[in-house]
Amino acid sequence: MKLGRFTRLTAVGAIALFLAGCATSGPTFMEMQTSSKPIAANSGRIYVYRTSALGAALQPSVKLDGMTVGDAVPEGYFFVDRPAGTYKLSTATEVDRTVSLTLNSGEVRYVRLDVSFGFFVGHISPVLVDTAEAEKEIQKLHFTGK
């Protein structure tokens, strides 16, 4: 069956619009570096980012010690500053996934939100990432914080 030219163009346009709608906006990490605020004394910073666009419709809240601090937006990142201490960062889809971490004064931690398949919907798992690896991965991601 042959599709008419108009139909094909319409389909391509619709797909392009759909994908554009999925694109994460906001300045990139690189662009934000110069303007990001310094970490307060006695506090550390936790960057949370998601590189994968897989399961783009799945954007659960990210909670730090039970309090929502952002969303798991594909190709996006945000950060939270917290006093030195111990924290649990979690996401919830059909299951809860948690990473526990320590945070020292002046320390920067990176948590990546990995996507995996689930039974009904995908899972978003937070994982601690080495600084060197995270700094490479986060450069082109877009700021999605408030």
Place this chain on the structure above:
Amino acid sequence: MPATCWLRKTEYPKHFRYEIIPSYSLRGVAFDGRVVQYSNVSAVLSRGTAIAGCGTLCPNAGATVHFRNVGRRQLCSAVVCAVLLGGCAFDVISIRQMPANFQSTPDSQQNWTLAQDMKVKLRQGFASNLKKGTVWKQVGHIEQGDVFRTGDQVVTVEASNQYEAYLVVNNGMAMGFYLPVEKTFTAADPPIAIKTTP
């Protein structure tokens, strides 16, 4: 008014007997030769045929309990579904932890460098591979040994969830990990010798 009931299973040499206990929900799968009898409402079910028991029970003696027969095909389907769902049990694996009494040693000068890559196995879950060249500093002590932390790599233990971890060493052996957030210890299986350079 009908009441729901449980089936309680008692095994006999040649058949299973199910006693129906009034006032509880009826659930479960049983084996069925499907003789339902007894005035006090019991069912004698012989080995070999499966039923999915769901029904209601009149509280009066002599009430009849209805069972739905399940054919072999349905039974196989149920088993396959159970296996599949079992495979999707998302929180099956969890790290075995025991409480640990952590004592900080801020004045410790004990440092060493890992001389080769190392993999510490756990009974359940898995731990980060420890990288050659990472420098470890003692941060405390627990019953199982001295607790070391490195700033050169992220160290975690992981099952369904992930936990930041510090290495526990005793007499040159990696004994396991101390989880600083949970304040617990998870043992290496088996403990493994570590090669270090001062």
